[in-house]
């Protein structure tokens with residue numbers, strides 16, 4: 880058993896989510912949330928970069 884860093888729930892299914900230097904042990908629910916947040920952040924960055932390119 881391990882404890883999820885996201886919601887403090889003990890679970891057998893811990894996934895390690897690494898982002899830069901940060902590593903979190905997350906249950907599958909929190910892992911999916913983290914991946915989704917990451918994708919949204921990346922899309923936002925892409926959109927921002929696209930706008931900058933378009934401008935100049």
Ligand SMILES: [Zn+2]
Pocket residue numbers: 883884885886887888905906907908909910
């Ligand atoms: Zn969790």
